[in-house]
Amino acid sequence: MSVEQIIFYVFAAMVLSSALFVVATKNLVHSIFLFFITLFSMAGLFVFALADFIALSQIVIYVGGVLVLMIFAFLLSNKQILDNPKPMRSRFLGIHHLPGIFVALVFFLVLIWTISLVDIGQLQWVKESQENTVKASDNTIHYIGINLMTRYLLPFEVVSVFLMMALIGAAHLARKERKV
Structure with a gap:
């Protein structure tokens, strides 16, 4: 190793x-x-x-x-x-954790079952990704900038609007109410 x-x-x-x-x-x-x-x-x-x-x-x-x-x-x-x-508390698991553990196990089993059904080598995005490998010497920041301002411009702007809404909401919640 x-x-x-x-x-x-x-x-x-x-x-x-x-x-x-x-x-x-x-x-x-x-x-x-x-x-x-x-x-x-x-x-x-x-x-x-x-x-x-x-x-x-x-x-x-x-x-x-x-x-x-x-x-x-x-x-x-x-x-x-x-x-x-x-x-x-000293107890890590209790009886009140059983529903959450059950739901987590069901989701885990569904995930394992789904992975066992899929032939990963035949997926289209896996085939495309094998052709486009990134080398250690590549300038990833350059590729991120180009994709961010061309291909992913709309999601980038939507995220910026959501962040602005969160900032306005946080400022509104933090504001102290004046007593009249």
């Missing part, structure tokens, strides 16, 4: 384990910091997928912006949770 494979498996294990703990932990502060580890590990996996622009965007936008905003919003919103943290 090469060094690259070992590093890839370390990143993959970090993503899976920290994402599992993000969902399973009851403490919101621990969950936010584990989410931080998950996002950094995902950026490492993007580097291995030769998606350097996506890896840097992951770090700058999600880790640098969104996660810091989540931490500040949590710390500024509810001081009672920080003053009196509830101890974590």
Whole structure:
């Protein structure tokens, strides 16, 4: 096993384990910091997928912006949770988790059954992707820019309108009401 494979498996294990703990932990502060580890590990996996622009965007936008905003919003919103943290329960699985576990298993079995029915080598998009391989020396940012401003211009503009609507909604919710 090469060094690259070992590093890839370390990143993959970090993503899976920290994402599992993000969902399973009851403490919101621990969950936010584990989410931080998950996002950094995902950026490492993007580097291995030769998606350097996506890896840097992951770090700058999600880790640098969104996660810091989540931490500040949590710390500024509810001081009672920080003053009196509830101890974590020792039971990881309980009877109240059974419906969720059942639904997850059903979806997992349907996913496995669907994958077993499909011949992946015969799918059209797989055949096309085998012809268009990305080399480590390719300038992926150039290709992203061209596709973003030609082929994906309409979805890009729709996302920008949605982000603007979310910003206006957040400003409206954060506004303090004046007493008359």
